[in-house]
Amino acid sequence: MGFNTSLGLGGSFSLTPTQTPVVSSNNYIDFTSSDTAGWAQQYLPELYEEEVERYGNRTIGGFLQMVGAEMPMSSDQVIWSEQNRLHIAYKHSATTGKHVRVGDADSNGGTLEIGEQLNCSIRVGNTIIITDAATGLKTVKCYVRAVSFGTTDGSADSSGTSSHTISVEPYTQQDLATTVVFNDTDPINIFVYGSEFAKGTAGMSGELKPEFQQYNNRPIIIKDHFKISGSDTAQIGWVETTDEAGQVGFSWYLKSAGETRLRFEDYLETTMVEAELTAAGSGAAGETNINGTQGMFAAIQERGNVFEDLASLSDFDLLLKNLDKQGAIEENMLYINRSLALTLDDMVAGLNANYQGGASFGAFDNDADMALNLGFSAFRRGSYDFYKSDWKYLNDAAARGGFGDISGVLIPAGTSTVYDQSLGRNMTRPFLHVRYRSSATDDRRLKTWVTGSVGSATYVGDDIMEVHYLSERCLIVQGANNFVLLKES
Numbered sequence: 001m002g003f004n005t006s007l008g009l010g011g012s013f014s015l016t017p018t019q020t021p022v023v024s025s026n027n028y029i030d031f032t033s034s035d036t037a038g039w040a041q042q043y044l045p046e047l048y049e050e051e052v053e054r055y056g057n058r059t060i061g062g063f064l065q066m067v068g069a070e071m072p073m074s075s076d077q078v079i080w081s082e083q084n085r086l087h088i089a090y091k092h093s094a095t096t097g098k099h100v101r102v103g104d105a106d107s108n109g110g111t112l113e114i115g116e117q118l119n120c121s122i123r124v125g126n127t128i129i130i131t132d133a134a135t136g137l138k139t140v141k142c143y144v145r146a147v148s149f150g151t152t153d154g155s156a157d158s159s160g161t162s163s164h165t166i167s168v169e170p171y172t173q174q175d176l177a178t179t180v181v182f183n184d185t186d187p188i189n190i191f192v193y194g195s196e197f198a199k200g201t202a203g204m205s206g207e208l209k210p211e212f213q214q215y216n217n218r219p220i221i222i223k224d225h226f227k228i229s230g231s232d233t234a235q236i237g238w239v240e241t242t243d244e245a246g247q248v249g250f251s252w253y254l255k256s257a258g259e260t261r262l263r264f265e266d267y268l269e270t271t272m273v274e275a276e277l278t279a280a281g282s283g284a285a286g287e288t289n290i291n292g293t294q295g296m297f298a299a300i301q302e303r304g305n306v307f308e309d310l311a312s313l314s315d316f317d318l319l320l321k322n323l324d325k326q327g328a329i330e331e332n333m334l335y336i337n338r339s340l341a342l343t344l345d346d347m348v349a350g351l352n353a354n355y356q357g358g359a360s361f362g363a364f365d366n367d368a369d370m371a372l373n374l375g376f377s378a379f380r381r382g383s384y385d386f387y388k389s390d391w392k393y394l395n396d397a398a399a400r401g402g403f404g405d406i407s408g409v410l411i412p413a414g415t416s417t418v419y420d421q422s423l424g425r426n427m428t429r430p431f432l433h434v435r436y437r438s439s440a441t442d443d444r445r446l447k448t449w450v451t452g453s454v455g456s457a458t459y460v461g462d463d464i465m466e467v468h469y470l471s472e473r474c475l476i477v478q479g480a481n482n483f484v485l486l487k488e489s
Contacts, residue, residue, distance in 0.1 A: 063335065063391060064269050064475075069430050070445065072438035073219070078476060080429075081212040088121045088208075090114055092133035092187040099163075100133070102176060102186045109145065109169040110176030112190065116150050120164035123147060123206050125195045128168070130176075133187035140180050142168035143196060215303075219437055219474040220293045222271055226260035230453050230463040257467055261448070264469045268446070270393065272434060272475040273297060293474045296432070296483075300409065303480035308489045310340060310407070313347050319410075319484065320382050327482045329412035331385045336408030337394035337401065340486065344388060348379045387413070410484035431479050437472040444472040 064070075092100040097117035104111045112130065114120050122128065124144055132138040146167040173179035182188065195204065275295035278284045284292065300306070305326070307319050323329070336344070377388045394408065395401045412431045437444040447470040454465035477483065 063393060064272060064432075064434060070434045070436060070473075071429075072443075072445075073435040074437070074439050077216055077218050078435050078474060079214060079216045080476070080478065081214050082479065084211045084213060088192040090118065090190040092189055094187075100188055100190060102182045102184055102188055103163075103165060105177035105182050105184050105186075106175040108175075109142075109167065110182070112166040112168060112188065114164040114166065114190075116162035116164070118164070119211075120147065120149055120166075121208055122164075122166055122190070122192060123195075123204060125197050125204055126192050127194045127196055129191045129193055130168075130182070130188050131191075132182070133189050136189070138180050138182065140173065140176065140182070141171045141193075143171065145169050217294050217435075217474045217476060218291055219435065219472045220271070220275065220291070221470065221472045222264075222267060224260060224264040224267065224469045225466055226257045227464055227466045228256070230465065233454050233465055260467065261469065265446075268471055268473070270399070271295065272473065273393070275475070294477075296409070296475055296477055297406070297485060299475075299477035299480050300483045300485040303477070304483040304485065305481070306485045306487060308487050310486055311343060316344075316347060316381065320384060323384065323482070323484075327412070327479060328383075329414065329482050330383060331413040332387070333411045333413055334386050334388040334408060335391035335394075335411065336388065336486065337406075338390065340407040341388065341390055404488060406485065406487055408486040410486065412479065412482040429476070429478055431477070431482065433476050433478075434473055435476055444470065446471050 090100045093115075095117075097115045099113065099115045100118075101113050102110065103113040114122075122144060124147055126144040127141065128144060129139060129141050144166060148165040148167075150162045150164045168176075170176060176182040197203070273296045275293045276298050277294050278290060278292040284290050294302075305322055307315075307322075310316060310319065323332075334344070379386055379388070391408065393399050393401070394406060400406055415430050447468075449468050450465065451468070452465040453463045
């Protein structure tokens with residue numbers, strides 16, 4: 001028997017009496033039904049309160065903190081000078097105006113030509129070695145009998161030539177066309193190894209003045225911000241969040257604001273690594289005051305060394321031979337991706353069992369434990385010490401790790417001496433360092449300020465909280481000839 005019972009609340013429901021429990025839809029509240037969905041909100045769900053960090057620590061910064069320093073600056077430009085090589089040598093180039101070649105192989109001993117775009121520092125009385133540029137296997141040592149200087153701007157001098165002409169006399173053969181044969185226009189390399197003068201003759205004519213190369217870089221302004229309404233700052237969520245900085249709370253905006261700062265700090269680093277100068281005629285050149293800055297990758301590609309496909313010990317030794325031709329800095333840091341790290345592990349494993357054999361750890365005050373605690377492994381090859389570390393930026397799929405074109409960088413440890421134009425004197429600086437704008441009025445290394453109506457923020461009329469971030473900085477790569485950019489072909 002069925003009957004209807006009024007609830008007195010403007011509605012009714014049906015009851016069907018039974019002697020035994022019966023499962024039916026009328027016995028339960030259906031939380032999926034639109035008619036009863038509101039009931040679900042009356043009960044606390046079985047909720048995991050802690051947010052899962054599925055990608056672990058997601059920051060990719062810290063590289064520049066390990067390899068360099070940060071120094072203030074007060075100008076729109078940093079200018080520094082780097083000395084050229086001490087000894088005199090000329091290497092043939094196929095570039096017009098930069099050639100080094102035999103001018104006449106058998107004219108009274110022989111003549112050499114140095115292109116008009118190359119300053120000639122060879123003087124009468126110098127003793128030189130000439131080798132063929134192709135193989136380096138043909139070698140003749142000569143005495144410099146006469147030098148006729150051309151012009152460096154390409155215009156002809158009084159003799160009608162724009163190249164520097166050097167008359168030489170071989171020590172071990174009649175002329176350049178006999179015995180060890182050099183033909184006219186053969187490309188050659190030259191090295192000055194000393195001088196020789198007859199008894200009672202005058203001294204060396206002319207002098208050599210030190211030459212230097214000037215470089216510069218400009219800072220750029222980097223910005224970001226986070227914004228949230230005043231109401232949402234008072235909103236409490238169910239999920240407990242923890243950011244990379246360790247800040248814990250149930251207010252979601254705390255995580256969002258913290259992540260904005262961490263992301264900005266990563267940008268300060270990745271910008272210094274990736275930045276490019278604005279090229280004339282480029283799209284960016286048409287934008288007002290968008291000048292760019294030269295980052296580390298661009299500086300090494302322009303002034304340093306690029307090595308592709310480092311895959312074997314013989315490849316590594318070839319890299320060392322190139323370092324020999326540069327500053328031969330004994331201690332070097334390797335910041336590499338996972339693939340290259342495993343390759344180097346396999347290489348070094350065949351050299352010494354304990355991996356760190358022979359390394360001096362000079363960059364870490366000769367403390368092996370310090371190096372290991374910082375995530376470095378050390379090994380020695382030839383006369384060089386290398387400290388290897390994984391670079392997260394090259395492994396992260398959301399950063400350079402997603403491209404796979406760059407496998408690492410080699411950075412010389414220690415400092416270099418350069419002439420600082422602003423201070424007017426020689427200064428010792430880390431090979432790699434950051435300069436940021438700063439004065440007694442404003443420190444722009446990393447500025448942050450809050451506006452809006454929340455807490456102690458500076459009120460600007462809107463019911464919001466807005467956190468602003470700003471930095472003005474550039475990267476200085478000194479002695480880039482000692483750096484190596486490791487790439488995949």
